[in-house]
Amino acid sequence: EAAVTQSPRNKVAVTGGKVTLSCNQTNNHNNMYWYRQDTGHGLRLIHYSYGAGSTEKGDIPDGYKASRPSQENFSLILELATPSQTSVYFCASGDVGTGNTLYFGEGSRLIVV
């Protein structure tokens, strides 16, 4: 069974603070993704990665950085959190070998006050 785990599951951060959302996958997939889910917008891609050491900008990268130190781990970093970044964040992994099916983590709910 594919497994993608995220931490923290819930986070309250202050405006201007730094937030790191972590994602770990045991699927041995090359590709990993960070999405945010907002009412009225569905899922939007923030950053993705092809493998360890690679990070690429998605459709809405402004205000976010990403880090992929290993095959298993992919982090999303908010250096200066803003209230507009209040959202639910989903990490996913996938591979051409799995038909590009995405395997999602449980989500991380972030509130920036």
Next chain:
Amino acid sequence: GEKVEQHQSTLSVREGDSAVINCTYTDTASSYFPWYKQEAGKSLHFVIDIRSNVDRKQSQRLTVLLDKKAKRFSLHITATQPEDSAIYFCAAGPDTNAYKVIFGKGTHLHVLP
């Protein structure tokens, strides 16, 4: 870039009836059309997909229809059950690059007793 529209934000059906969720896309180059399900408070998981080399695909009670000419695809659920209640996301993009797959905003399906 690709735009995916889900025309129904909510859909209510009686248990045992059929449900149809419709999506349209704009990029004629899109060839991969997955559907994901999100139950209340949970993550997304893959349910079914279709590729542009076919116009119909069935998996148990789920059928996906693809009309490339109209740039329209739909998810049909027969004999609906309470556990089918969820948000369903359609998506569209190229088969080779999952990071280019764009999601619709979701349709909340309510199966009423």
